[in-house]
Amino acid sequence: MEKRAVFRAGSLAYLLILPQLLLVFVFFYWPTGAALYWAFTLEMPWGGGNQWVGLENFSAVLNDAKYWSSVAASCVFAFAATALALAQALVLALFVDRQLRGSKSFRSFYVWPYAVAAPAVSLAFRFIFAPETGLVAFVNQWWPGLWNPSINGAQAMTLVVLCFAWKWIGYNFIFLLAALQSIPRALTEASAMDGAGPLRRMLDIQLPLLTPTFFFLLVINLTExxxxxxxxxxxxxLTEGGPANATNLLVYKIYSDGFKGLDYSGAAAQSIILMLLVMVLTFIQFRWVERRVHYK
Amino acid sequence: MIERTPIFNAVTYAIMLGGLLVVLLPVWMAFTAATQTVEAVNRIPFSFALGDELLTNLGAAWQRGDFGTKLANSFILATGVTLGKVMIAALSAFSIVYFNYRLRTIFFWVIFVTLMLPLEVRIVPTYAIAANALAPLQAILDVTGISALIAVLSGVQVSLQWNLLNSYVGLILPLVATATGTFLYRQFFMTVPDELAEAAKMDGAGAFRFFVEILMPLSRTNMLALATIMFVYAWNQYLWPLLVTTDRGTYGTAIIALKQMVPNPYGGLPDWNVAMAAALIVMLPPVVVVALMQRWFVRGLIATEK
Structure with a gap:
């Protein structure tokens, strides 16, 4: 890990790293610290300063039914979107990796959702799945009111999940294909010689060897x-958290509580809880990344 | 390896075509809608026949979203973040990898931890910092008693104020303050043979000369990859620009202009054709960048995250 030929450490070493440290301090550590401070205090009205309230902000958040419905919505969203995004990318990567003629041109199309801005594709999805126009509107013609995500919470959630899963195909595809391509050809050739067809090789050779990458992506997708x-x-x-908070995800709720409701302490407490969640996920990821199989 | 699997090949092509359909459909539909008139776009079922209104719709979207200013702002934001990241990350990775000092491991972890918490999670306090970027310094002065000292000595009350709201600096800096780039460079610097630095030293080159004349030219590929990733990341930012720019007319970015493109459901026929034209305008630049840089960016993306 360590470099042998290092330069003599003088002030230059510190000077080089200073800009990054300053940025990280001002825009990362200070705000994170402020979030902690706010989470345990309550701002007094009319500029009375902040009063220490201990865990009160947390108990207020945790006793709020709206918070738990937001937690539930976030969980449904995260698991459904992750599952769908990974499944699509996995199938595409496995088949593109067969390297039939023309696979390469398909490949470059599968990458591009990565570059498309999520709000832009959301706008397109809003049109495609609008109840009165677009692609799905015809179902309302033979059964009025069958599809309306602006009223039906489950449909709104489906829409949000579909949009996220679309956006993340590209990212997952890039990683899965790269992992597939690093599987030694000797392995596939040997099993082909033993009489395994392409489908059998996918299931018995490629999928097991993909697990490290797959778990890595699972954590990244969940965190995202x-x-x-x-x-x-x-x-x-797409929904602004509606209808009736059906898609009011945690990350959206922090924003609306903090900036629309001006409840800084409540938003900070929610932030701290989310930070803990991300830390847990990152920790899991490290366990997996450490155990990564190296097949080079 | 030659195999004859005609049926499985057909299945493969079918699945790849299905994937193509999924990936293309939203964009293709946005494009079709952007070529149609308001009446055509509201017809049920939706017709995939191209109209000839593309330029009209693009023009209408351009005007309504004020995309001249907004795209310029997006470019400033994206280039600012990209340049800042590519340079600052290279410098700090160089310091961590090539210098031997006691704090290097601590600095490494201090920077590394920032990977864990995305901006969205700490959005409220980061916004407070942007309202006064000098607040940390002020607090340090207050706590250490320096500001009291200054007040006693000179009679001046120290109150530092640097408001970053509605400024390009405020848009750019918080997005630069993450560790992604530092890691990409670090991983790469670790693979550069030690002999190169030794040889440079023997020839009398100082650390800085080695960095500029040997290390940077070697990392060109990594820089391109990082630049692509950061450009896409910065261009597609939504929440941060939404908060920092209250003066949307001057500092708003193209992405946040999309929200006002959602047609008003009560104002007659919804003009989705204009909205889709706006979506196309906004999504184009990063797609072009990725298409041009695909080779480098794929390698870089995989190197950053692992």
């Missing part, structure tokens, strides 16, 4: 769908 930027953008454009 719980706290990521895309979840926020998708919800804000």
């Amino acid at each position: 769908s719980f706290v990521g930027a895309d979840s926020f953008g998708i919800v804000d454009i």
Whole structure:
């Protein structure tokens, strides 16, 4: 790990790293510290300063039924979106990796959802799945009111999940294909010689060797769908947390409580809880990344 | 390896075509809608026939979203974040990898931890910092008693104030303050043979010269990859620009202009054709960048995250 030929450490070493440390301190550590401070205090009205309230903010958050419905919505969203995004990408990667003629041109299309902005694709999804126009509207013609995500919470959730899963196909595909391509050809050739067809090789050779990458992506997708930027953008454009809070994900609730409800302490307490969740997920990821199988 | 599996090959192509349909459908539909008139776009069932209104709709979207200013702002944001990241990350990774000092491991972890908590989770306090970026310094001065000292000595009350709201600096800096790039460089610097630095030293080159003339040219591929990733990341930012720019007319980015494109359901026929034209305008730049840089960016993406 360590480099042998290092330069003599002088002030230059500190000077080089200073900009990054300053940025990280001002825009990461200080705000995180402020969140902790706010979570345990309550701002007094009319500028009376902050009063220490211990765990009161947390108990207020945890005793709020709306918070738990938001937790439930977030869990449904995160697991459904992750499952769908990974499943689609996995199937595509497995088949593209067969490297038939023309696979390469398919490949470059599968990558592009990565580059498309989540709010832009949300706008497109809002049109495609609008109840009165677009692609799905015809079902309302032969059964009025069958599809309306602006009233039906379950349908709104489906829509949000579909949008996230679409956006994350690209990212997952890139990683899964890279992992597939690093599987030694000798392995596949040997099993082909033993009479295994392509489907059998997928199930018995490629899938087991993909597990490390797959678990890595599982954690990344879960983290992203719980706290990521895309979840926020998708919800804000598609549903704004509605109808009746059916898609009010945790990351959206922090924003609306903090900036629309101006409840800084409550939002900070929610932030701390989410931070803990992300830490747990990251910890799990490290366990998996450490155990990664190296097949080079 | 040659195999004859005609049926399975057909299945493969069917699945790949299905995937293509899934990936293309939203974008293709947005494009079709953007070429149609308001009446055509509201017809049920939706017709995939292309209209000839593309330029009209693009023009209408351009005007309604004020995309001249907004796209310029998005470019400033994306280039600012990209350049800042590519440079600052290279410098700090160089310091961590090539210098031997006691704090290097601590610094490494201090930077590394920032990977864990995305901006969205600590959004409220980060916003407070943007309202006054000098608040930490002020607090340090207050706590250490320096500001009291200054007040006694000179009679001046120290109150530092640097508001970043509605400024490009405020848009850019918090997005640069993460560890992604530092890691990409670090991983790469670790694979550079030690002999190169030794040889450079023997020839009398200082650390900085080695960095500029040997290490940077070697990392060109990594820089391109990082630049692509950061450009896409910054361009597609939504929540942060939404909060920091209250003066949308001057500092708003293209992405946050999309929200106002959602047609009003009570104002006659919803003009989804214009909304879709706006979506196309906004999604184009990062897609082009990724298409051009695909080779480097795929490698870089995989190296950053593992």
